[in-house]
Amino acid sequence: MAAFDSKTGSNLFSIGSERLALLGKHHKALMQGYLDGFVDETAFSDIALKKLINARILWRPDEQQPLALRPLVSELIASMVADENRRQINADVAEKLEQIRNRVQAYRDSQFKGDYSVAELQLQRLTEHVHDLSGQFEEAIDSLWHRLNSDFGFVSSLDDKIRENERAQKQLRRLLDGLDLLDFTELIELAEGNSHLRKLLVSQLQSQLSSHHSSLLEVQKRLIELLAKFRQQQSRSMLIANMAAFLRQHPKYHPADYANRSEVPNLLNQAVAIVPQAAIALDRSSERQLLAELVLSLPRSVNSSLPDQHSASFAAPFVDDAVAARQQALQLDVENFYLRVIDHGSSLSALDYLAQQQLAWDGEIWLYQIIAEYQALPVDEKQMFVMLRDEAPASAMNSLLLIQDISISLQAA
Amino acid sequence: MLQHGALLERLLAGSFICQITDEDGFRHLSNEQTQQDINHYLRPLNRRLVCNDDNSVYFLAYHELNKTAREHLSSQFTLTAQSLLPLLEWLQLVQETLGRDSALTAGDTIKLQEFVLRTEDNQSLRQRLNQLAADRFFNSQSDALDNQVKLIFRRLKEHGYLLQPHTDRQYYIVTGKIDHLIDVIRFIRDEEHLPVEDTPMQDELI
Numbered sequence: 001m002a003a004f005d006s007k008t009g010s011n012l013f014s015i016g017s018e019r020l021a022l023l024g025k026h027h028k029a030l031m032q033g034y035l036d037g038f039v040d041e042t043a044f045s046d047i048a049l050k051k052l053i054n055a056r057i058l059w060r061p062d063e064q065q066p067l068a069l070r071p072l073v074s075e076l077i078a079s080m081v082a083d084e085n086r087r088q089i090n091a092d093v094a095e096k097l098e099q100i101r102n103r104v105q106a107y108r109d110s111q112f113k114g115d116y117s118v119a120e121l122q123l124q125r126l127t128e129h130v131h132d133l134s135g136q137f138e139e140a141i142d143s144l145w146h147r148l149n150s151d152f153g154f155v156s157s158l159d160d161k162i163r164e165n166e167r168a169q170k171q172l173r174r175l176l177d178g179l180d181l182l183d184f185t186e187l188i189e190l191a192e193g194n195s196h197l198r199k200l201l202v203s204q205l206q207s208q209l210s211s212h213h214s215s216l217l218e219v220q221k222r223l224i225e226l227l228a229k230f231r232q233q234q235s236r237s238m239l240i241a242n243m244a245a246f247l248r249q250h251p252k253y254h255p256a257d258y259a260n261r262s263e264v265p266n267l268l269n270q271a272v273a274i275v276p277q278a279a280i281a282l283d284r285s286s287e288r289q290l291l292a293e294l295v296l297s298l299p300r301s302v303n304s305s306l307p308d309q310h311s312a313s314f315a316a317p318f319v320d321d322a323v324a325a326r327q328q329a330l331q332l333d334v335e336n337f338y339l340r341v342i343d344h345g346s347s348l349s350a351l352d353y354l355a356q357q358q359l360a361w362d363g364e365i366w367l368y369q370i371i372a373e374y375q376a377l378p379v380d381e382k383q384m385f386v387m388l389r390d391e392a393p394a395s396a397m398n399s400l401l402l403i404q405d406i407s408i409s410l411q412a413a
Numbered sequence: 414m415l416q417h418g419a420l421l422e423r424l425l426a427g428s429f430i431c432q433i434t435d436e437d438g439f440r441h442l443s444n445e446q447t448q449q450d451i452n453h454y455l456r457p458l459n460r461r462l463v464c465n466d467d468n469s470v471y472f473l474a475y476h477e478l479n480k481t482a483r484e485h486l487s488s489q490f491t492l493t494a495q496s497l498l499p500l501l502e503w504l505q506l507v508q509e510t511l512g513r514d515s516a517l518t519a520g521d522t523i524k525l526q527e528f529v530l531r532t533e534d535n536q537s538l539r540q541r542l543n544q545l546a547a548d549r550f551f552n553s554q555s556d557a558l559d560n561q562v563k564l565i566f567r568r569l570k571e572h573g574y575l576l577q578p579h580t581d582r583q584y585y586i587v588t589g590k591i592d593h594l595i596d597v598i599r600f601i602r603d604e605e606h607l608p609v610e611d612t613p614m615q616d617e618l619i
Contacts, residue, residue: 158514159613233515236595237508239611240516243598244501246609255494255601259486266463267597268493269474272485273427274458 019055023073026052030069033058034077038066079139084147084154089140089171093178096133103129104190104197123196130200137212140175144168144219148226158234165227172220179213333359334369338385338408347388347409367406374408384411417441417451424451424473425460429573431470431589433519442471465596469519470589493597499550500574500594503565506545510538517587523575525583529562 023030026048033039039058041049049067052058058067069077078086107122147154147168152161184206191197247253258268280291341348350370351363359366374387390405420438424430432439441447442462452461456476463474475482504517510531511523532538539558546553546561553564566585569575574594575585602609 156514161514233518234613235611236518237516238613239595239598239602239609240501240504240508242609242611243602243607244498244505246607247498247501255490255605257487257490258604259483259490264478264483264486265600266474267465267593267600268490269463269478269486270427270489271460271473271475271482272489274425274460276422276425 019057022051022055022057030057030073031077033067033069034074038068041067082143082146084143084150087143089143089175090136091140091171091174091178093133093136093181096129096136097181100126100129100133100201101190104201107197108194126197127200130205134205134208134212137175137179137209137216140171141212141215141219144172144216144223148219148222151226158230158237162227162230162234165223165230169220169223169227172216172223176213176216176220179209179216182209330361330365330369331373333357333361334366334373337370338373341385341408342410345410347386347407349390350406350408352405367403370406370408385409386411417447421451421454424462424471425458427473429470429472429588429590429593431519431592433586433588434573434576439471443468465589465593467592467596469592472593496550496572497598499545499548501598502541502545502548503569504591506538506541510535517591519587519589519592521587523566523585523587525562525566525585529559532562533558 026044029040029043032043044052049058053060053067056070057073059070060067074086075088077083078088103122103126107119107126110116110119110122147164152164155161155164182205184202187201187205188198191201258264280294282288282291337348337350337353340353350367354361354363354366361369371387374382374385377385386409388407388409389403390407391401391403394400394402420430420435420441423435423438428434430438430442442451442464448462455461455473459476459479459482460473461476462471464471475486478486507513507523507528508516510528512531517523532542542558542561542565543556545551546555546565551561551565551568553561555561555564563583566575566577570577570585573590574588576588577585599611601607602611
């Protein structure tokens with residue numbers, strides 16, 4: 001029996017490895033076939049084609065159809081490259097469960113017969129089945145997460161995303177139903193009295209499946225949230241498109257005056273802006289320092305410093321004490337002149353007064369100061385005096401008027 | 414109230430606060446106690462804090478609708494109604510130009526250069542953008558595509574629909590105020606029973 005097994009085993013080994021090598025040998029053409037959905041027959045020799053068909057890698061679904069990859073091969077590739085468009089989720093738990101039951105039975109039978117090498121083999125197969133079952137969920141969960149995390153980016157339109165999301169939710173429900181089929185009391189009974197089986201079927205499988213179960217619930221929650229988001233986006237796009245179309249068709253359309261309804265909806269109740277303003281306050285002595293710093297940091301207008309010009313000396317400020325005293329004396333004399341005018345009552349010539357009083361002022365400066373004093377008088381006092389200028393043109397050719405003398409008289413009241 | 418001074422100032426100045434424009438402020442405003450405090454503070458100013466249906470954007474409303482408030486709201490609503498079509502057309506144009514599968518939502522980024530590049534080579538998009546830029550809402554006098562686009566985006570920034578994180582970099586982020594706009598449109602549609610659908614046909618759902 002063991003010899004027979006090893007013979008079929010070696011047979012299987014050689015055929016399997018030979019056929020796996022076929023996949024590698026024609027990898028480019030086969031992958032192209034996966035992408036195109038059919039295989040370009042001219043890319044293979046006749047013998048290669050025959051081998052690929054015999055290896056159940058390629059098949060012809062219909063007489064008229066071109067050769068294509070077998071669904072299982074496509075599925076293998078989809079799973080390897082995580083191609084969510086083609087990846088399949090196998091939610092069939094009942095079949096796996098049936099296999100596990102049968103294997104347990106076979107294992108127990110051979111143990112009972114004392115055929116330990118067969119029992120070992122059966123236990124090996126059983127372990128594979130249990131791992132398959134767990135792996136099936138793992139693969140499905142991986143695929144679901146992958147789709148979720150890419151926001152279903154493998155399809156372009158929102159409608160497709162919504163359909164894909166709904167499909168994923170159906171798959172998820174089938175997976176959850178499949179998990180429900182697993183009855184642990186049954187598995188405990190199956191494992192009764194055997195520590196190997198107990199470990200495999202109860203402790204190991206149970207912890208794996210319960211973690212799958214919580215993963216699935218998490219995925220389900222996220223899928224539902226994402227679907228709600230998709231629906232919201234969809235409805236927003238439609239609202240925008242349809243409202244824009246409506247407004248284009250009805251250019252005269254005006255919505256009602258909601259602002260003057262008794263109840264104004266919050267959405268349309270947007271208060272006018274209030275922009276708080278503040279100015280510098282000097283009432284807090286503690287802030288003086290800060291304010292002074294602020295003032296100091298103000299950018300100052302840079303005066304372009306002109307080189308000193310002596311011609312502008314008349315505008316130089318009187319800083320010299322002697323000059324200031326002379327200025328005051330001049331002013332005093334001019335004031336006396338005005339007082340004399342008031343006393344005198346009639347018109348008085350400025351230069352005559354200067355000569356009469358034997359004052360030492362230069363005539364021009366004297367006249368200038370009298371005019372300046374007159375201009376500086378307040379309006380109502382200015383009206384009390386009449387100023388007559390004795391003027392003559394500078395020359396026959398130049399009509400510039402030069403002041404020769406000034407007469408001041410009291411205004412006849 | 415002190416710690417919310419800057420936030421209050423922004424609100425009073427008429428800003429819409431959402432997660433994009435002011436993440437911290439938005440978080441504070443989501444707190445019910447803070448809302449109460451702010452409303453209490455705003456009461457003498459005849460203002461109160463409100464948000465849109467999804468609680469995604471906060472702004473200030475009048476507390477009491479006196480005459481001046483109503484006058485302001487009335488003129489403001491007239492402006493909003495006038496701006497609906499240009500804004501909707503802009504939303505559509507961006508969606509189509511950038512080849513997006515859904516409408517713009519808060520947080521989406523728009524690169525100005527990408528938008529210009531894609532519009533440049535497409536006669537019909539170019540045409541639509543031309544019309545949009547000339548609309549009273551944007552009021553562009555320029556014929557140059559670059560200027561038109563810049564103006565449109567600047568106006569939307571001024572109106573608070575877009576945020577420009579770096580003034581020297583030409584990319585914009587859509588703010589939560591766009592949600593408010595959509596809510597306003599939905600409100601008008603519902604209130605006036607406009608024949609504007611926003612749910613897919615029933616058979617498509619099944």
